[in-house]
Amino acid sequence: xxxxxxxxxxxxxxxxxxxxxxxxxxxxxxxxxxxxxxxxxxxxxxxxxxxxxxxxxxxxxxxxxxxxxxxxxxxxxxxxxxxxxxxxxxxxxxxxxxxxxxxxxxxxxxxxxxxxxxxxxxxxxxxxxxxxxxxxxxxxxxxxxxxxxxxxxxxxxxxxxxxxxxxxxxxxxxxxxxxxxxxxxxxxxxxxxxxxxxxxxxxxxxxxxxxxxxxxxxxxxxxxxxxxxxxxxxxxxxxxxxxxxxxxxxxxxxxxxxxxxxxxxxxxxxxxxxxxxxxxxxxxxxxxxxxxxxxxxxxxxxxxxxxxx
Numbered sequence: 001x002x003x004x005x006x007x008x009x010x011x012x013x014x015x016x017x018x019x020x021x022x023x024x025x026x027x028x029x030x031x032x033x034x035x036x037x038x039x040x041x042x043x044x045x046x047x048x049x050x051x052x053x054x055x056x057x058x059x060x061x062x063x064x065x066x067x068x069x070x071x072x073x074x075x076x077x078x079x080x081x082x083x084x085x086x087x088x089x090x091x092x093x094x095x096x097x098x099x100x101x102x103x104x105x106x107x108x109x110x111x112x113x114x115x116x117x118x119x120x121x122x123x124x125x126x127x128x129x130x131x132x133x134x135x136x137x138x139x140x141x142x143x144x145x146x147x148x149x150x151x152x153x154x155x156x157x158x159x160x161x162x163x164x165x166x167x168x169x170x171x172x173x174x175x176x177x178x179x180x181x182x183x184x185x186x187x188x189x190x191x192x193x194x195x196x197x198x199x200x201x202x203x204x205x206x207x208x209x210x211x212x213x214x215x216x217x218x219x220x221x222x223x224x225x226x227x228x229x230x231x232x233x234x235x236x237x238x239x240x241x242x243x244x245x246x247x248x249x250x251x252x253x254x255x256x257x258x259x260x261x262x263x264x265x266x267x268x269x270x271x272x273x274x275x276x277x278x279x280x281x282x283x284x285x286x287x288x289x290x291x292x293x294x295x296x297x298x299x300x301x302x303x304x305x306x307x308x309x
Contacts, residue, residue, distance in 0.1 A: 017049040021206040022161050022216075035194050036201045045212045046184055052202035060203050061126065064262055066106065071262045081109045083233070084151075087178075088113030091147045094305065096174045098146030103167065104153020105133050139166040146172055150179045152233065152301075155204040161216065168220035171308040177222060179304045180232040185209035187293040188300035192242040197254065198234065198300060210302045222306035229299025230290070238300035239286035244278045251275040 017038060019026050022045035027033075030041030038049040052060070072080070088110055091100055098120075102110050105123025108130055114121035123133035124141070134141075139162065148167045157163045171177060182198030183189075184207045189196050199207065214224055229235070244253040249271075255263045256275035267275075293299050 017047050017051045019047075020045060021047040021158070022208065022212060024161065036199065037207060043212045043215075044184075044209045046207035048202055048205045048207075051205075056202055064264065065203075067259070067261045069259065069261065071258050081112070084109035085113035085116065087149075087151070088117050088119070091149070091176070091178065092117040092119055095147035095176045096172065098144065098172055098175070100147045100149065101138075101141065101145045101167070101170065102149045102151070103138060103163070104150065104156060108133060110149065110151065137166075138163040138170070141166075141170060143170065144172040145170050145175060147176045147178060150177075150181070152180055152182075154179060154181050155200075155206055155208065158205055160206050160208075164216055165220055168217075168222060168308070171222075173308055175308045176225075177217070177304075177306045177308075179213065179217075179302075179306075181208055181213065181302060182234070182238075183208070183210050183229070183232075183299055183302040185211065185298055186229075186238075186300040187289070187296070187298050188238045188242060192245075195242060195245055197238050197241045210297075210304075213302065213304060217304065217306045221309070223309055224304065224306050226303070226305040227297075228303040229294040229297055229301070231303035232299065232301030233303075235294065235300045236283075236287050236290040239289045240279055240282055243282045243286055244275060247278055251278060253279050 016033070017027060020040035020043060023040060023043040025040060025042045027038050027040060027047065032039040032041070033049065034046070036048060037046040039046045091114070100114055100119055100121045102121055102123040105111055105125050108123060111121040111123050111132055121132065124136055124138065125133050126135070128135045148171060150167070154160045154163065167177060182204070188198070198204070210227065214227065217224060241253045244251055251271065251274070253275055255265070255267060256272045256279070290300070
């Protein structure tokens with residue numbers, strides 16, 4: 001994905017990414033080099049390749065990505081906040097007493113939900129916009145937490161394996177780690193390939209198959225309590241976006257659903273209406289496909305709960 005106007009910039013000429021962002025092993029001859037990413041022959045995770053510079057990442061997160069007035073038109077942002085409220089309620093049920101760390105807290109919707117449930121919450125972000133959000137990496141955080149959440153944030157981190165290890169060390173006894181992330185081993189990945197919504201280059205730096213995430217959590221001494229291929233969000237929408245994108249002209253449903261200031265590129269009213277209409281028409285097949293991939297445990301997003309013994 002590109003920021004508006006990025007097509008006019010000269011592309012950077014960077015060397016191939018030398019090592020896997022997940023396991024740290026060299027991306028040697030056994031690695032599969034695909035468009036924009038390289039799959040590690042050891043752990044199966046893919047690393048964005050070539051690796052973006054800090055300047056490129058800053059451009060990728062510019063104002064259009066998450067404007068202050070919200071990202072989605074209609075009820076979109078309100079529904080997102082309700083879903084974070086539901087997650088906060090679940091955390092309050094499954095985690096022991098104590099504070100919650102939200103890694104990649106965005107606009108703070110989960111923190112607000114935790115506060116409404118009577119829980120203390122602390123967020124981490126690239127740029128803090130409120131007092132309960134810190135501009136720190138996980139390894140710089142001190143204290144013990146009853147729960148730590150990576151809700152579609154682990155894939156954005158430059159050293160996700162280290163962040164996961166640091167987070168595991170911050171969990172209190174009985175504490176729960178909750179992770180939602182795109183699943184590289186999903187049926188969506190196979191069907192849509194380079195057009196898969198959840199690749200989201202260059203913001204997503206690592207692309208994880210469910211087995212690699214589960215293995216890493218167990219390696220950190222955590223007990224896997226739940227793996228869901230439906231709860232991770234974006235499952236139905238991943239199919240819907242991909243199906244709409246196969247139509248003539250490659251319409252972008254994600255852009256069509258966003259407010260005008262939050263779109264990667266301008267879109268005429270007519271094209272937006274037609275794209276949204278296509279989304280409505282294809283909603284049922286997308287939902288069927290999402291259920292099917294969940295049944296074979298290859299959902300477009302994965303949701304994992306793991307507990308410290």
